[in-house]
Amino acid sequence: MxxxxxxxxxxxxxVLDENKVRENIHFMAEKARRSNVIFRPHFKTHQSREIGRWFRDEDVRQITVSSVDMAEYFIKDGWDNITIAFPLNFRQLPQINELAQMINLGILVENIEAIHALGSLDTPLNIWIKIDTGLHRTDIEWNSPRKLKEILDTSEKYPKLNINGLVTHAGHTYSAKTAEEAVQIHNQSIKYMNDLRQFINKPHLLISVGDTPGCSQIPEFSAIDEIRPGNFIFFDAEQLEIGSCKPEQIxxxxxxxxxxxxxxxxxxxxxxxxxxxxxxxxxxxxxxxxxxxxxxxxxxxxxxxxxxxxxxxxxxxxxxxxxxxxxxxxxxxxxxxxxxxxxxxxxxxxxxxxxxxxxxxxxxxxx
Missing domain, CATH: 2.40.37.20 (D-serine dehydratase-like domain)
Structure with missing residues (x-):
C-alpha cells in the first residue's frame, strides 16, 4: 500500500489485505481436509463474488448464505450447492422453488409448517433441521426430541424432501471470555447434537456446525460432518477479545x-x-x-x-x-x-x- x-x-x-484473507481461508480449509469434514463456508461475511472465487482455489464447492437474494447472487457466479442458513421465509416460496430447479439447494426448518410449505413445491429440496444448543435465538431445543421427531415423521409424507441432517449455530461462543471457554461451548454443542441424533436413532443424519470462535480454536473436527464458519476470513476486534485469532490474522x-x-x-x-x-x-x-x-x-x-x-x-x-x-x-x-x-x-x-x-x-x- x-x-x-x-x-x-x-x-x-x-481496506482489505488479500494475502491475509487467503491465509485464513487456507487455514480453515486445510483443517477441514485433515479432519475429513465438509467445508461449507458462510459467504454472508464477505458477500463478494471475487472473494468467493478465492475459496475455489482451496477446492471449496459448497457454500452457505443467509438469504434467498444472496443465493441468487452467488448462483450467477457458478455456485451450485448452496445452503440458506436462515429459517424459512414463507413469503419467498416461489423464489425458493425456482432456485431449487437450478441448483442443489438446502433449506433450514424448525417447525412442521415449514415442512408442509416446502413439501407443496414441485422440486426436490435438501432439508436441514435447526437445533438450539444454547444460543436461544430460534430453532428446536436440543433436549426436545419429540418436536424433532414430529418434523421427521411429517417430512416422510413428502418424498421430494430429503432430510440431510441437523444444523446448529453455537453463537453463544461469542459471549465467551476466553478461547478455552469458546472451545468448551463449541464442544458442548457438538455433544448435544450427537446425543440428540443418537436418541432419535437416526445415525445417517449429518451434523453441521458453524461458529468461528469454536471452529478457529479446536485443533481438529470430530463427531461432526460439516462446518460453516464465515467470520474467520476477516476476524475482528471481538474475535481478538475472545482469543479466537491473533492480531496479525485480522x-x-x-x-x-x-x-x-x-x-x-x-x-x-x-x-x-x-x-x-x-x-x-x-x-x-x-x-x-x-x-x-x-x-x-x-x-x-x-x-x-x-x-x-x-x-x-x-x-x-x-x-x-x-x-x-x-x-x-x-x-x-x-x-x-x-x-x-x-x-x-x-x-x-x-x-x-x-x-x-x-x-x-x-x-x-x-x-
Whole structure:
C-alpha cells in the first residue's frame, strides 16, 4: 500500500489485505481436509463474488448464505450447492422453488409448517433441521426430541424432501471470555447434537456446525460432518477479545480521517460512525469498545494495535476515540487512522466494497 493510495482515501474506507484473507481461508480449509469434514463456508461475511472465487482455489464447492437474494447472487457466479442458513421465509416460496430447479439447494426448518410449505413445491429440496444448543435465538431445543421427531415423521409424507441432517449455530461462543471457554461451548454443542441424533436413532443424519470462535480454536473436527464458519476470513476486534485469532490474522480495517482532536479530554474524533462500523460493541477495560485503533503502515496498510486506544462512542457519522494522554501527539486532524471493527461482517455489509492493498476495488452484492 503506497503513499499515493493512502492520499486518495478521503472518507471511511474498508481496506482489505488479500494475502491475509487467503491465509485464513487456507487455514480453515486445510483443517477441514485433515479432519475429513465438509467445508461449507458462510459467504454472508464477505458477500463478494471475487472473494468467493478465492475459496475455489482451496477446492471449496459448497457454500452457505443467509438469504434467498444472496443465493441468487452467488448462483450467477457458478455456485451450485448452496445452503440458506436462515429459517424459512414463507413469503419467498416461489423464489425458493425456482432456485431449487437450478441448483442443489438446502433449506433450514424448525417447525412442521415449514415442512408442509416446502413439501407443496414441485422440486426436490435438501432439508436441514435447526437445533438450539444454547444460543436461544430460534430453532428446536436440543433436549426436545419429540418436536424433532414430529418434523421427521411429517417430512416422510413428502418424498421430494430429503432430510440431510441437523444444523446448529453455537453463537453463544461469542459471549465467551476466553478461547478455552469458546472451545468448551463449541464442544458442548457438538455433544448435544450427537446425543440428540443418537436418541432419535437416526445415525445417517449429518451434523453441521458453524461458529468461528469454536471452529478457529479446536485443533481438529470430530463427531461432526460439516462446518460453516464465515467470520474467520476477516476476524475482528471481538474475535481478538475472545482469543479466537491473533492480531496479525485480522485482514480488514476501516481507514478513517481524523477530523478533530481534544487534548483537554484525551479524545480524538474521526469521520467514521455507526453507519460505517455498526453499533456492535463489547466492554473493554470497563468501558464500551466499538473498535480498536491500529498504527498506520504505508507498506502493510496497518501495523500494531495502539495499546489503550479504542473507539468508545459512536453517533451516525462521528466516532470518538479515547487516547492515553501520552499518545495524543500522534493524532492530528487530516491524518488517517485504521480502525479494527468489532464485528467485521456488519462493517463489510455497511461499507459495500473493499479497497485492496494493491489499489484495486472489490465490489459486494447489491442491496
Amino acid at each position: 503506497n503513499s499515493t493510495l493512502l492520499e486518495n482515501i478521503i472518507k471511511p474506507t474498508l 485482514s480488514v480495517a476501516l481507514f478513517c480521517p481524523i477530523v478533530a482532536s481534544h487534548p483537554e479530554r484525551n479524545e480524538v474524533v474521526i469521520y467514521g460512525g455507526a453507519v460505517h462500523l455498526s453499533k456492535e460493541m463489547y466492554i473493554h477495560s470497563d468501558q464500551p469498545c466499538y473498535g480498536l485503533v491500529a498504527s498506520l503502515d504505508s507498506n502493510k496498510g496497518w501495523g500494531e494495535l495502539l495499546q489503550g486506544c479504542t473507539v468508545t462512542r459512536l453517533s451516525q457519522e462521528h466516532g470518538v476515540l479515547s487516547i492515553p494522554k501520552t499518545m495524543m501527539d500522534l493524532f492530528h486532524p487530516g491524518d488517517l487512522i485504521p480502525i479494527i471493527p468489532v464485528h467485521s461482517c456488519l462493517t463489510a455489509h455497511l461499507m459495500r466494497r473493499y479497497l485492496c492493498l494493491d489499489g484495486h476495488m472489490i465490489d459486494m452484492m447489491p442491496i
